[in-house]
Structure formats: structure tokens, C-alpha cells
Amino acid sequence: MTRNDRLLTLPEVLDELGGVSRRTFYRWRELGHAPKCIKLPNGELRVWRSELMAWLETLREAA
Numbered sequence: 001m002t003r004n005d006r007l008l009t010l011p012e013v014l015d016e017l018g019g020v021s022r023r024t025f026y027r028w029r030e031l032g033h034a035p036k037c038i039k040l041p042n043g044e045l046r047v048w049r050s051e052l053m054a055w056l057e058t059l060r061e062a063a
Helices: 010-016 022-031 049-062
Strands: 007-009 045-048
Touching (some): 007 010, 007 049
């Protein structure tokens, strides 16, 4: 996490991923293949932008 890092909402994350469906994202979470999320007290998920970028980088290395 950096000073300029920010929490992304799930719709923002899905948009960053090129329109991945919410269902697919939750399936990835079940399988342990999604970026680390923060669950707020109201049940909504947030992802630090830096976590999303780091997760995407691991996918690049695996490709």
C-alpha cells in the first residue's frame, strides 16, 4: 500500500478486469484465485488498487 493507494469498489475492480462478472469474481474468491479483499462491516468488498495490480502481475508471470 502506498500513500496514493485507494480502495476500489467491486464494480471498479470488475471494470478494471475488463468487465468480469460479479459471479465469476466471487467464484475466483471461493477458489482462492482473486486478489485480497477487505470486507466492510456492511458486507461490501473493497480491494486496494496496489493489491489488484500486484495480483495482476502474478498472473502475467504465470502466463
